[in-house]
Amino acid sequence: MxxxxxxxxxxxxxxxxxxxxxxxxxxxxxxxxxxxxxxYHHFRSEPPKGPVLQVCRAEACRSVGGEQLLSHAQHCGAHCEVEPVYCLGLCAMAPAVMLEGQPYGRMSSAKLDELLDDVGGAR
Structure with missing residues (x-):
């Protein structure tokens, strides 16, 4: 591996x-x-079609809105490759995402929109 x-x-x-x-x-x-x-979900056989956004689906993130955040990401991330993952190790800062290898915690739909706008209008 x-x-x-x-x-x-x-x-x-x-x-x-x-x-x-x-x-x-x-x-x-x-x-x-x-x-x-x-x-393993992490591996890709094709290059990503844009920035890679990983959205945590582990228990801590799910308990504070992670599933809704994932749904929002899948609908607004047209130019972004959205990958559900099972723990980013940011449980104390749930819900969490990782964009192009950079972690972000205490994420909301509004914050995610801003984040995606910052990476070049990925929405």
Whole structure:
């Protein structure tokens, strides 16, 4: 998994043509590498279509409006790739999002709108 994370961090995704090389380097089958890539939500096989917004769906965030925030993000983030995730580690600042690797806590729909406007009118 660290190799896959490294490739995705460098390229923004794990290209299909890299799977065979990764499998060979790790002495795994292509099916095993592909299985990991498709099982974990974090990995992408295509580059993102814009800024990546991750919205936490863990219990702490859900208890203070995280599901409504996710719904709002999915409706207003037309030029943003919205990814539900299961814990950003910001439970004390719930609900939380991460935009392009930068965490934001105590998020509301209005704050999210402002945040998306700040990244170039992603709404």
């Amino acid at each position: 660290p190799v896959l994370h490294g490739v995705q961090e460098a390229l923004g995704h794990v290209p299909q043509q890299a799977v065979a090389q990764i499998a060979q380097a790790l002495n795994l089958s292509r099916a095993e590498v592909h299985g990991v890539l498709t099982y």
